[in-house]
Amino acid sequence: MREYRHPQITEVQLESVLYALSDPIRLSIVRQLAREGEATCAALENGRPKSSMSHHFRVLREAGIIKTRNDGTSRINELRDDELAEVFPGLLPAILAVRSKNNVAEWTS
Amino acid sequence: MREYRHPQITEVQLESVLYALSDPIRLSIVRQLAREGEATCAALENGRPKSSMSHHFRVLREAGIIKTRNDGTSRINELRDDELAEVFPGLLPAILAVRSKNNVAEWTS
């Protein structure tokens, strides 16, 4: 499977980052990645359809928030937190510091 | 004209704040308010139709980002930055610290 295109961190736009993170599912992905370091797509889809999740991963990737690499048949995702800190210092930490009130996995069922 | 309903700051949702700020026009409104303290709607619409701007002010207001009060025929807007700092510490400063590359007023004409 071909490699993904990740934007240069200097090309990343604040608006796109904010938009990508304004979705509860994507936000929960990012929170989980912040906790666990890196994770496959499968580990992050909480019973949701793969195609939906694939869409969300793409939005996060194109916004410059995550980096995806191939590992066999899996894709491994990780936050680009260090890079994001260069261009938007304090932004991701401020967002991650907010405790999530509603668990996404909860309103899946 | 009747008063606006502003959400309690504790009811404000991170997702809504991020969404509201993911729009370039709304972001430019917030930046301008951060510079100038408070401003009327007219002072913030850069030649755009009033009805469009009214929509954006509403989104910002309902997200808990601005507060609007009446003053004669004008509405005066201000950031709820102190309150936002209570629930999302560091978030607004991190966003406002990002220098805007494209001036919104620029691509108006």
Next chain:
DNA sequence: GCTATTGTTCGAATAATATCGAACTATCGA
């Protein structure tokens, strides 16, 4: 090569947003 696993892409339906003119409301001042 066959099969299972993991994810992507496509396509179509649905939903949400943005945009802006037109009509309307409220207030101020003469």
Next chain:
DNA sequence: TCGATAGTTCGATATTATTCGAACAATAGC
């Protein structure tokens, strides 16, 4: 009371997102 001023609301249109099944692609293991 009559503009003039400042915004809001309505309604219609256009654009963009979300969702998810179905088909597809790539890899690992046997």
